[in-house]
Amino acid sequence: MSITQQGFLVLVVTLAVLLSGAPVAFALGAISLIFLVIFQGFDSLQVVAETFYSGLHDFTLVSIPMFVMMGAAIGSSPAGRDLYEALDRWLYRVPGGLALSNLGACAIFAALTGSSPACCAAIGRMGIPEMRRRGYPDDVATGSICAGGTLGILIPPSLTFILYGIATETSIGRLFLAGVMPGLMLTGLFMVWTLFIIWKRGFREHAPDFRYTWWQKFQSIPKIAPFIVIIIGVMYVLYGGVATPSEAAGVGAALCVVLAVIIYRMWSPTSWWQILRDTTRESVMILMIIAAAVLFGYMLTSLYLTQTLAQAIAEMQVNRWVLMLLINIFLIVCGFFAPPAALILMTAPILLPIITTAGFDPVWFGVVLTINMEIGLIHPPVGLNIYIVNSIAPDVPVTRVMYGTIPYVLCMMLAILILCIFPEIATWLPDYLMGPATARVR
Numbered sequence: 001m002s003i004t005q006q007g008f009l010v011l012v013v014t015l016a017v018l019l020s021g022a023p024v025a026f027a028l029g030a031i032s033l034i035f036l037v038i039f040q041g042f043d044s045l046q047v048v049a050e051t052f053y054s055g056l057h058d059f060t061l062v063s064i065p066m067f068v069m070m071g072a073a074i075g076s077s078p079a080g081r082d083l084y085e086a087l088d089r090w091l092y093r094v095p096g097g098l099a100l101s102n103l104g105a106c107a108i109f110a111a112l113t114g115s116s117p118a119c120c121a122a123i124g125r126m127g128i129p130e131m132r133r134r135g136y137p138d139d140v141a142t143g144s145i146c147a148g149g150t151l152g153i154l155i156p157p158s159l160t161f162i163l164y165g166i167a168t169e170t171s172i173g174r175l176f177l178a179g180v181m182p183g184l185m186l187t188g189l190f191m192v193w194t195l196f197i198i199w200k201r202g203f204r205e206h207a208p209d210f211r212y213t214w215w216q217k218f219q220s221i222p223k224i225a226p227f228i229v230i231i232i233g234v235m236y237v238l239y240g241g242v243a244t245p246s247e248a249a250g251v252g253a254a255l256c257v258v259l260a261v262i263i264y265r266m267w268s269p270t271s272w273w274q275i276l277r278d279t280t281r282e283s284v285m286i287l288m289i290i291a292a293a294v295l296f297g298y299m300l301t302s303l304y305l306t307q308t309l310a311q312a313i314a315e316m317q318v319n320r321w322v323l324m325l326l327i328n329i330f331l332i333v334c335g336f337f338a339p340p341a342a343l344i345l346m347t348a349p350i351l352l353p354i355i356t357t358a359g360f361d362p363v364w365f366g367v368v369l370t371i372n373m374e375i376g377l378i379h380p381p382v383g384l385n386i387y388i389v390n391s392i393a394p395d396v397p398v399t400r401v402m403y404g405t406i407p408y409v410l411c412m413m414l415a416i417l418i419l420c421i422f423p424e425i426a427t428w429l430p431d432y433l434m435g436p437a438t439a440r441v442r
Contacts, residue, residue: 006305007305013031024341027292029292051298069256069257083109111156124389128142142401146404158370174363186411233252
């Protein structure tokens, strides 16, 4: 069997297994073992245990459970509700102010959790019922939450950037900084579209004489202010050279847990158990996917599939922007079938030599790749955020939710185009604060 035939067989089997609903980590591990045995014999299994272990033998991975715990502590508390109410009181005068409040809350909550599903679920539980109660169209209410939830993997601290940094040996601190401006830009695009569609439909949620007093506005701030301070503090110690990502994540997680306990009186063992349970469950899932993806990458390299694909693309001799267009199409299509963590760990090591050979910045590409992953989160058939929102509002048909996400998918595509025209949006801040990149080191 030729290398091309082997590659096609691996592709078909991998897609079939992932689409079957099998757990991603076990699916990748099983596929790797099967193809190693088929093409290289049972002797190839001697390195499986060492390869699997090497996927987890990285101190940077310590930051993952810590950032997950930060998100679990915030997600288990009413912090999302308070954040949402605070923004609503300040933006209520703006047409569509509640939808904008949801998007703003998603952006801030993303910086606290680093997780798209957690962000979507936490803000959606309050935002969707309230928007529908005030008469917002179902597609706007659900679509804006789906889109806002995706910001959890773009605005730092982002688990997606951590995984990309580990897979490609790119500075995680630089990636975090690179996600700030694109994250704000994407939030702005979401808000502009939401304002436009609300204005076009002539919708107004409050009576003209409705008012929140200044006391009611400022009354909503004290509970959320400490969490905003944590975000600023974690970013400062991380980018100021005071601490490594793992240390910053540990301190941030500890502070979030302490504040959740003090501010929201989460003293009961049940509350603590829920935080620890959610942290352990998600962390183990991510770490298992990382180890299995490393084994999957080893299988691809051993069969010379990665090198052959990279060489074939390099020999196409097309304009580098045509190459980037093809890569984006490839990532969007793959995002329809696989979750971001698995997809990044499978594709990033393959695509890195291709994009660097074409002269693209790996940090900039990390941002572009992440936005592609965001598209997959609100696009069927996987579309995780779609099904989270549907579980919150089960009486809204899934097709209606999908219809509401389409304009936000187009906003993400526009953001990728803007980043291609103005790459400095992603690269300026890390270059300014950390100096120009000279090597891809963590």
